[in-house]
Amino acid sequence: MCVDGHDVLMLAGSNYLDLAGDPRVLAAARAAIESAGCAAGGSRLISGNLALHEDLEKDLASFVGGEAALLFSTGYMANLGVITTLAGPDDVIVSDALNHASIIDACRLSRATTRVFRHNDPQDLARVAGGCAGFRRRVLVLDAVYSMDGDVARLREMAAIAREYEMLIVLDDVHGLGILGPGGRGVASQEGVEVDIQIGNLGKALGSFGAFAVCSQRLRELLINRARSFIFTCGLAPAAAGAAHAALAIVEQEPWRRLTLLERSEQLRSGLKAAGFDTAASTTHIVPAIIGDNEEVMRLCERALELGVYAQGIRYPSVPEGTARLRFTPMCSHSPSDIDFVLQIFNKLHP
Numbered sequence: 001m002c003v004d005g006h007d008v009l010m011l012a013g014s015n016y017l018d019l020a021g022d023p024r025v026l027a028a029a030r031a032a033i034e035s036a037g038c039a040a041g042g043s044r045l046i047s048g049n050l051a052l053h054e055d056l057e058k059d060l061a062s063f064v065g066g067e068a069a070l071l072f073s074t075g076y077m078a079n080l081g082v083i084t085t086l087a088g089p090d091d092v093i094v095s096d097a098l099n100h101a102s103i104i105d106a107c108r109l110s111r112a113t114t115r116v117f118r119h120n121d122p123q124d125l126a127r128v129a130g131g132c133a134g135f136r137r138r139v140l141v142l143d144a145v146y147s148m149d150g151d152v153a154r155l156r157e158m159a160a161i162a163r164e165y166e167m168l169i170v171l172d173d174v175h176g177l178g179i180l181g182p183g184g185r186g187v188a189s190q191e192g193v194e195v196d197i198q199i200g201n202l203g204k205a206l207g208s209f210g211a212f213a214v215c216s217q218r219l220r221e222l223l224i225n226r227a228r229s230f231i232f233t234c235g236l237a238p239a240a241a242g243a244a245h246a247a248l249a250i251v252e253q254e255p256w257r258r259l260t261l262l263e264r265s266e267q268l269r270s271g272l273k274a275a276g277f278d279t280a281a282s283t284t285h286i287v288p289a290i291i292g293d294n295e296e297v298m299r300l301c302e303r304a305l306e307l308g309v310y311a312q313g314i315r316y317p318s319v320p321e322g323t324a325r326l327r328f329t330p331m332c333s334h335s336p337s338d339i340d341f342v343l344q345i346f347n348k349l350h351p
Contacts, residue, residue: 001310003305003310006308007308008305008308008309008310009308009309009310009334009338009341009342010310010331011268011309011310011311011328011329011330011331011334011342012310012311012312012327012328012329013329013331014175014203014204014329015204015207015331016178016179016204016205016261016285016329016330016331016332017178017179017205017206017207017247017250017251017257017258017261017331017332018207018257018331018332018333019205019206019207019208019247019250019251019257020207020208021207022207022246022247022250024246024250025207025208025243025246025247025250026243027246028242028243028245028246029208029239029240029242029243029246030239031242032052032238032239032241032242032243033238033239033242035052035238036050036052036238037238038237038238038239039234039237039238040053040234040235040236040237040238041234041235042234042235043231043232043233043234043235044224044230044235045224045231048234048235049235050235050238050241052238052241052242052245053071053235053236053241055245056071056241056244056245056248057069057070057071057212059245059248060200060212060214060248061214063185063248063251063252064177064185064186064189064198064200064214065185065189065214066198066214066215066216067215067216067217067220068214068215068216068217068219068220069212069213069214069215069220070212070213070215070220070223070224070227070230071210071211071212071235071236071241072210072211072212072213072227072229072230072236073210073211073229073233073234073236074203074209074210074211075102075172075174075199075201075203075211076102076105077211077229077230077233078199078211078212078213078229079100079102079103079105079106079172079199080102080105080106080109080227080228080229081213081223081227081228081229081230082106082170082197082199082213082223082227083103083106083107083109083110083139083141083170084106084109084110084227084228084229085222085223085226085227086110086137086139086168086170086197087107087110087112087137087139088110088111088112089111089112090112090135090136090137091110091112091113091135091136091137091138091139092112092113092114092115092132092135092137092138092139093107093110093112093113093114093115093139093140093141094114094115094116094117094125094128094129094132094138094139094140094141094167095107095114095115095116095117095141096116096117096119096120096141096142096143096153097116097117097118097119098119098120098143098146098148098149099141099142099143099172100143100147100172102172103141103143103172107141112139113135115128115131115132116128119146120146120151120153120154120281122154122157122158122161125140125158125161125162126161129161129162129164129165129167130165132165132167137168138165138166138167138168139167139168139169139170140158140162140167140168140169140170141170141172142155142158142169142170142171142172143171143172143173143175144171144172144173144175144176144180144186144187144188145173145174145175145176145180145187145284145286146286147174147175147286148286148288148314148318148319148325148327149280149281149282149286149288150279150280150281150282150283150284150285150286150287150288151280151281151282151283151284152176152180152187152190152283152284153171153187155171155187155188155191155193155195156191156192156193159191159193159194159195168196168197169195169196169197170195170196170197170199171187171188171195171197171198171199172199173186173187173188173198173199173200174199174200174201174204174211175201175204175284175285175286176190176284177198177200177201177205178200178204178205178206178248178251178258179205179258179261179262179284179285180258180284183252183255184205184251184252184255184258186198186200196215196216196219197213197214197215197219198213198214198215199211199212199213199214200212200213200214202240202244202247205247205251205258206243206244206247206248206251207243207244207247208240208241208243208244208247209236209237209240209243209244210236210240210241210244256332257332258332260332261285261330261331261332262284262285264330264331264332264334264336264338264339265284265285265286265287265330267336267339268287268328268330268339268342268343269282269287271339271340271342271343272287272289272328272343272346275343275346275347275350276350277289277290277346277350278290280325285329285330286327286328286329287327287328287329287330288314288325288326288327288328289311289325289326289328289346290323290324290325291324291325291326292322292323292324293324294315294316294324296324297313297314297315297324297325297326298313298315300313300326300349301313301326303349304326304345304346304349307345307349308341308345309341309342309345309346311326311327311328311342312326312327313325313326313327314326314327328342
């Protein structure tokens, strides 16, 4: 990227598979605009339901391995719509302590009782779940890949606990779908676990904009008629739908993209560890370097940018106090020498 007139390596975005500028994706976006215009022109339930939307939903469901899919305008709106549809004042939501802000807000808006368990701790989940008798409905909500730590949910263990206590499972896999698991089909596929709803994103691995939920046809119908963040908003822009559809095909045709991304991520993670940085529990393409102090992390962030590396400093309240970090997100288009350059910079900058 060019930042303030200087070329820098981008390690702070979510265009993981470098599809946002792929000529095939751009051509699909242009074709969608030519056929359907720049806007859907209304909510999906009134006049904004396009063949582009329905075709993309069918292919997303097939890719993830579900019966049906429903598009949302953003990942934030997907979590709001799904969680407030499934849970209300008579229900309980059980939520990981490090779930994304959109999940936290959705729990609050649902007016359900919310109970939080220690991050990625099945034993503590079992303790919390055991105290949830008497509610009309019980819902477990998890991130599949935690966006600030880069660790993966212990889904196999936690899904077994959820089923024991008759809980619905909502898995927010916006960072994993398209990258992790067999064929990039996400963490649930990787772990061999069935969940009730998987939420994915069009603006990360697929290089476009928007989000989606994959679920049963029955749950899709419920969301269409109850999810306020779906009902009361304009349908996804044609260009975004067209671009995402083309990107999805590329993900299936070009597995080298996700495999290279994971290789570069491991190269970066190993190098940062060797340089003395704490990369927490990261095992994915999200690689933190925990610094702790807010001022120090921003000093490192700004100095790295001056030297040609864009890695964003993240502070409270995005992460718990005392855990400020640089958050690296490589892309499949980074070369081994690009990552070596990043490591050379941070070997010099180690606090």
